[in-house]
Amino acid sequence: MPKREVDIVVISDVHLGTYGCKANELLTYLNNINPKKVILNGDFIDIWQFSKWYFPKSHLKVIRCILKYLTDDIPVYYLTGNHDDMLRAFADFNLGNFHLLNKLILKIEGEQVWFFHGDFLDTITRHSKWLAKLGTVSYHTLIIINWIFNWILSKLGRQKISFSQRIKASVKGATNNASKFEQNMAKIAMEKGYSVVVCGHSHQAVIKEIKIHSSSITYLNSGDWVESLTALEYYNNNWSIYKHNTLDNLQISQNEVLVCKELDTEDEYFKKFT
Numbered sequence: 001m002p003k004r005e006v007d008i009v010v011i012s013d014v015h016l017g018t019y020g021c022k023a024n025e026l027l028t029y030l031n032n033i034n035p036k037k038v039i040l041n042g043d044f045i046d047i048w049q050f051s052k053w054y055f056p057k058s059h060l061k062v063i064r065c066i067l068k069y070l071t072d073d074i075p076v077y078y079l080t081g082n083h084d085d086m087l088r089a090f091a092d093f094n095l096g097n098f099h100l101l102n103k104l105i106l107k108i109e110g111e112q113v114w115f116f117h118g119d120f121l122d123t124i125t126r127h128s129k130w131l132a133k134l135g136t137v138s139y140h141t142l143i144i145i146n147w148i149f150n151w152i153l154s155k156l157g158r159q160k161i162s163f164s165q166r167i168k169a170s171v172k173g174a175t176n177n178a179s180k181f182e183q184n185m186a187k188i189a190m191e192k193g194y195s196v197v198v199c200g201h202s203h204q205a206v207i208k209e210i211k212i213h214s215s216s217i218t219y220l221n222s223g224d225w226v227e228s229l230t231a232l233e234y235y236n237n238n239w240s241i242y243k244h245n246t247l248d249n250l251q252i253s254q255n256e257v258l259v260c261k262e263l264d265t266e267d268e269y270f271k272k273f274t
Helices: 023-030 057-071 085-090 123-127 129-155 163-170 172-192 268-272
Strands: 004-011 033-041 076-079 093-095 098-101 103-108 111-116 196-199 206-212 215-221 230-235 238-243 257-259
Touching: 023 057, 033 057, 033 111, 033 196, 057 076, 076 103, 076 111, 098 103, 172 196, 172 206, 172 215, 206 238
Parallel strands: 004 033, 033 076, 076 098, 111 196, 196 215, 206 257
Antiparallel strands: 004 230, 093 098, 103 111, 206 215, 230 238
8 A cells, every 4th residue: 555645744742651652553654654854843752751661662663663764865853842851952963864953944835834842831841840740640640541441441342532631621721721822822923923833742633723913823733642643744735634543634624713812021941942
């Protein structure tokens, strides 16, 4: 079966080295596409939770797949996230087709497209790292419990459920925070002169137009490979969301418009990413 051609693929929040990572599903996806550019938009390897006791073969195979892209002369851009923030000390490192960066700016069809993980706008990640790490441990513990629960459901012939997604859907604050995150990203992108902003971090894949005064910004998020199993694809001048285990790519409607609120004053920390 021929591989699908993709101009750009954006993958984020894989969290290699954790129990929640769906490495086999990601391998299936990577083995069925032929990208011209690969962008790993943060949290590809989970250094926060890295353990020498857990790094299965499937996780190593994902890394080998990325290395194969490099040998095939396909550019790979590794953008740092909060779970692999130790790599930020080596940002702007280039070796052949491999590029380690905090941010990436590409001109696509005449538009300036800004790629970065997005964690610098997360106040908990920036100012209360211990709390962010505690939340991460709790999240991945919930993923393990959810996996056991879904295994039991599958044996009973019942439909699987996602604990974390149900919690997010039921908590109004989580929805408001996600909306504020998107609005803030779009506001900074507009100030910097970018037309499109592409993030990860929130684990919520989306494509939407966000209105700022009389202008608008296209906001994209690639989701994750822990629960959503999604990636962003650019092909034939069009962005779409790929969702694993579906026959066709999931194209999110571009009709959703948000009114952006004012953002707090930008500080020096932002300049690493903007």
